[in-house]
């Protein structure tokens with residue numbers, strides 16, 4: 001099929017996630033149909049090449065058509081593609097669980113998360129975690145612990161439970177009547193924090209903030225107030241992705257999590273985005289020096305190949321489901337622990353452990369740091385923040401006051417649309433531009449990404 005035929009058929013039958021219909025159907029808009037991939041590149045049906053600037057919605061780690069992952073899936077396919085995991089097991093799952101537990105373990109940090117519950121994606125990993133927490137407390141004589149607390153703007157996925165844990169008006173407002181109530185604290189977003197008295201500077205707002213870490217204190221106080229009603233403090237450690245790549249001051253996750261543990265609540269970290277090296281360390285939890293009680297992983301788990309997710313817990317939580325069969329965790333999915341996904345995830349973990357890949361990963365992060373400074377040449381850049389291999393560029397109407405552009409202008413979107421012409425694919429979050437390249441991205445390719453984004457900014461924002 002040529003691209004015209006694909007788009008025509010697409011528009012006749014398909015419905016795309018997070019995509020306004022009017023926008024997709026507009027004849028003036030030319031959707032891109034991806035035909036293949038190669039390393040950090042995506043190639044459309046007409047043969048035009050684009051750099052994958054957001055790792056295919058934050059999932060891809062080692063590039064497209066990565067030989068080891070391709071090979072692992074092919075090998076598994078020669079054995080079996082899928083069988084049930086309800087009361088059965090298989091080698092790829094047990095080998096993966098062992099490797100994953102090792103990957104999560106960190107010297108001197110407890111608890112040890114020795115139990116792995118597989119699911120399909122970030123939302124289902126969060127859904128499983130929240131049900132595990134509720135049932136575990138109920139079975140341990142603490143059924144009153146039903147409160148969940150998280151920062152404003154939190155996003156944990158689109159299932160009803162995962163939405164209930166989040167606080168995003170844009171994504172959740174139509175479903176509020178059926179979501180269970182959960183509470184929130186302020187977002188620890190230094191650039192726009194009311195407690196940060198610093199004048200704007202041309203660097204990451206976290207580096208020049210003038211405050212007394214009020215965001216952490218307020219969260220600690222709220223956790224303390226919740227006391228024995230609190231089931232879990234739920235947090236995307238270090239980076240709140242969908243909130244606009246909000247990057248927390250370091251230590252926020254550890255301080256608030258310690259407060260939650262003190263009142264006997266569970267600490268539930270959502271590392272769906274931040275896991276597998278995205279923030280520089282294997283997990284953001286490691287960088288914070290705090291291992292949660294429950295941990296959700298997805299996105300990069302299979303290197304961005306197949307839908308597979310995991311919810312990890314301590315053995316103690318697992319044991320609380322033992323004994324009477326009435327305590328069974330009646331939860332799961334048809335494709336739980338899909339063997340193809342497990343094979344891909346195993347290959348991903350092996351790649352992450354390779355010394356050469358570790359060097360490449362470190363160099364990418366260093367290159368992002370160096371090249372990110374170029375964004376300051378544009379007067380409408382208010383904040384440039386980086387956490388590992390994630391770069392966020394916040395556009396503002398006025399740098400000196402941090403004033404936003406009108407949301408009606410949809411400037412972030414316009415810039416990203418324009419960047420396509422210059423060979424870059426990425427999605428903004430409002431007026432926050434995101435660069436989150438696959439780890440295999442070379443220095444040259446990264447420079448092309450930055451050039452494309454800057455050219456698009458110059459074209460779309462008239463100064």
Ligand SMILES: Cc1ncc(COP(=O)(O)O)c(C=O)c1O
Pocket residue numbers: 121122123124126155156157158236241242270271272273298299
């Ligand atoms: C932090 C976080 N949690 C959960 C999710 C939901 O993941 P999925 O889209 O795989 O269901 C996302 C998705 O962006 C996310 O960023």
